[in-house]
Amino acid sequence: MPKGPVTSPRLQDVAEAAGVSIATASRSLSGATGVSAPVAERVRETARTMGYVVNLHARSLAGGSTRSVGLLVHEIGDPYFSEIASGVLGVGAREGLTVQICHTGRDPERELAQLRMLIANRVGAIIIAGSGMVDPALQAPAKVELQAFRRSGGRVAVIGRHHLGVDAVLPDNTEGARSVAQHLLDLGHRRIAVAAGSRQLTTVADRLSGVEEAFAAAGLDVGDVPVVEADFTRAGGKVAADEVLSAHPGVTAVLALNDDMAIGVLSALRARGVSVPGQVSVTGFDDVAVAGDLAPSLTTVRLPMSEMGEQALLLALKDPGARPRRRQVGAELVVRGSSGRPPS
Amino acid sequence: MPKGPVTSPRLQDVAEAAGVSIATASRSLSGATGVSAPVAERVRETARTMGYVVNLHARSLAGGSTRSVGLLVHEIGDPYFSEIASGVLGVGAREGLTVQICHTGRDPERELAQLRMLIANRVGAIIIAGSGMVDPALQAPAKVELQAFRRSGGRVAVIGRHHLGVDAVLPDNTEGARSVAQHLLDLGHRRIAVAAGSRQLTTVADRLSGVEEAFAAAGLDVGDVPVVEADFTRAGGKVAADEVLSAHPGVTAVLALNDDMAIGVLSALRARGVSVPGQVSVTGFDDVAVAGDLAPSLTTVRLPMSEMGEQALLLALKDPGARPRRRQVGAELVVRGSSGRPPS
DNA sequence: GTGAAAGCGCTAACAA
DNA sequence: TTGTTAGCGCTTTCAC
Numbered sequence A, B: 001m002p003k004g005p006v007t008s009p010r011l012q013d014v015a016e017a018a019g020v021s022i023a024t025a026s027r028s029l030s031g032a033t034g035v036s037a038p039v040a041e042r043v044r045e046t047a048r049t050m051g052y053v054v055n056l057h058a059r060s061l062a063g064g065s066t067r068s069v070g071l072l073v074h075e076i077g078d079p080y081f082s083e084i085a086s087g088v089l090g091v092g093a094r095e096g097l098t099v100q101i102c103h104t105g106r107d108p109e110r111e112l113a114q115l116r117m118l119i120a121n122r123v124g125a126i127i128i129a130g131s132g133m134v135d136p137a138l139q140a141p142a143k144v145e146l147q148a149f150r151r152s153g154g155r156v157a158v159i160g161r162h163h164l165g166v167d168a169v170l171p172d173n174t175e176g177a178r179s180v181a182q183h184l185l186d187l188g189h190r191r192i193a194v195a196a197g198s199r200q201l202t203t204v205a206d207r208l209s210g211v212e213e214a215f216a217a218a219g220l221d222v223g224d225v226p227v228v229e230a231d232f233t234r235a236g237g238k239v240a241a242d243e244v245l246s247a248h249p250g251v252t253a254v255l256a257l258n259d260d261m262a263i264g265v266l267s268a269l270r271a272r273g274v275s276v277p278g279q280v281s282v283t284g285f286d287d288v289a290v291a292g293d294l295a296p297s298l299t300t301v302r303l304p305m306s307e308m309g310e311q312a313l314l315l316a317l318k319d320p321g322a323r324p325r326r327r328q329v330g331a332e333l334v335v336r337g338s339s340g341r342p343p344s
Numbered sequence C: 001g002t003g004a005a006a007g008c009g010c011t012a013a014c015a016a
Numbered sequence D: 001t002t003g004t005t006a007g008c009g010c011t012t013t014c015a016c
Helices: A011-018 A022-029 A037-050 A056-063 A079-094 A108-120 A136-151 A173-187 A202-217 A234-247 A259-271 A289-293 A305-317 B011-018 B022-029 B037-050 B056-063 B079-094 B108-120 B136-151 B173-187 B202-217 B234-247 B259-271 B289-293 B305-317
Strands: A068-073 A098-103 A125-129 A155-159 A167-171 A192-196 A227-229 A253-256 A281-283 A300-302 A326-329 A332-334 B068-073 B098-103 B125-129 B155-159 B167-171 B192-196 B227-229 B253-256 B281-283 B300-302 B326-329 B332-334
Touching (some): A011 A037, A022 A037, A068 A079, A068 A108, A079 A098, A079 A125, A079 A259, A079 A305, A079 B098, A098 A108, A098 B079, A108 A125, A136 A155, A173 A192, A173 A281, A173 A300, A192 A202, A192 A259, A227 A234, A234 A259, A259 A289, A259 B289, A305 A326, B011 B022, B068 B079, B079 B289, B079 B305, B108 B136, B136 B155, B167 B305, B173 B192, B173 B202, B173 B281, B173 B332, B227 B234, B234 B253, B259 B281, B259 B289
Parallel strands (some): A068 A098, A155 A167, A167 A326, A192 A253, B125 B155, B167 B326, B192 B227, B192 B253, B253 B281
Antiparallel strands (some): A098 B098, A300 A332
16 A cells, blocks of 8 residues: 555664664564663663654564464354454454454355465464365365465464364364253253254254254154254344244244344244244354343353454464364353243 | 474575566566566466465565555454444455454553554554544544554544544434434433443543433433443443432433443343333444344444445545545434333 | 566674 | 674566
């Protein structure tokens, strides 16, 4: 952008003003050892009065190191990702790192383009948040890029299951889904519909398998359980709810595979005059901040998103291990007002 | 971070492999003119097969220009800011810019530190989102820093704050607040409490003045209207609601100055068994994505957050004008289920 | 159309 | 403790 006469003071200028060499000035300002205290202080003072700000591009070019990380999310406006981002920004600030955030829009091509951009920016670490794809082929180009990045010294961590062969923070999607399904079964529900996102998403696949596990253990025929696939969003939840109501009118509970869909389901049920949980129970997954403030408040599975973001960055910052590390994080059932006994 | 032997191919390597000079290679890859088509294509092909990725630090050092922008938000986990960020990331991606996001936590000191970091990163533009402080002294250091940044060619735009003397996207807080207050008056409410954030925030001050304007026009004594000051958050909304119920039991409507507080108010009222809008009406401000999905759905004032983010970046990207530009954005009343006539 | 060479602002040997 | 100097990887005159 700036193309004109950009004129910020350089280290050179500070050094001259302070009457020292550029090397001494550099050492003073970067807090390195080997400078006498009074000299260092004088340099810092001159820099301050001149409004000098180090040029990090020059620093990282010369020093070879970077103090920045990249974060790839599907959509920052989505609470799931914004809470993860919050965690990442938090430790980033603590560690003095700058964080570059990019949208992928769940599109492998855009993901790849943004990945390249981050690599071009020579970030020290890349965090990828959000579900992977069940089909490894879709992520193959990204994998190639990432491995080259790691070979050249970059660190990578992902949140959620991926076929990327890197450090990962893994929420226990299967167990979480099993527990919320079990919760509905315990309440006495037998006619349960699942509102799911695309089965191409590993998150959906994992959660679905947890649900099926619980159903199977309860002696239900998994084949009989309607699984409605729609967008993994609020709008998708509405679509799914409408389909459930029209195609499976006897259903007494809708188990949505994320909170966003659950909110859409609640909204669609309200619009149709179906009482929750009186006629139909609804559950979600993730426990986004607003889940507890909905009416009825949403029964869901809590994932510590912010903490997952923190963990991912911390993992990436660690010395690289010989093989990929995994940080399992718990998924805890949170029972609130949207689930109850089925109508008798 | 990476300190070890980082070895990505350099432009030099590509040039050698393609059998051209480094200058020609540079021109070919940056899409500059003055290279024959076949040569350019050959260079690009070699670069591709070698996995070459330009080093943007080197590029901006040499070229003096940057393709990155900084975005300062109070807290990315807050939907208000995450929706703004979404807009910024959107045009950023379209324009091929990287976006660095920082938290300020509404703390002038952290804001200043993050600002310095962005400047050190030599971003081309800085976007600051979120309310400013009524007291200009609190922002004085930031203002100094920003002006130096602009003098050295940087662009700046703010969202929803004044006093900084830069391009600004300004939601019409006063008019929006006036219209929602008028809405409550039209419904017949006379005993209205306001749930406000700190009056130190310009956003709060502006919205408050709109509310008072409406009240005064209706012949109400503004001094009689209880204004409860609390955190400008969900938790603050709960606190405010509790205080309203205990100190001003006759109130028939709570006008919250943002949706976050309104959600807290709704939650507190529900906990106390107060029906909305039967006994008490509640209104918000911002229209965050979830506002329409609450129960009752929230009457509020819509701000086009995502669009505000887009506008701000577009403004910053424009050629700098002689004097600060302002993009006024409308604040539109959205009547939903949380407001109704006062109990008779 | 292509190449040689001079920096961009800084860090990090190496000398003194 | 301080200074000198050689790059980091790239863009961009200026010659050819």
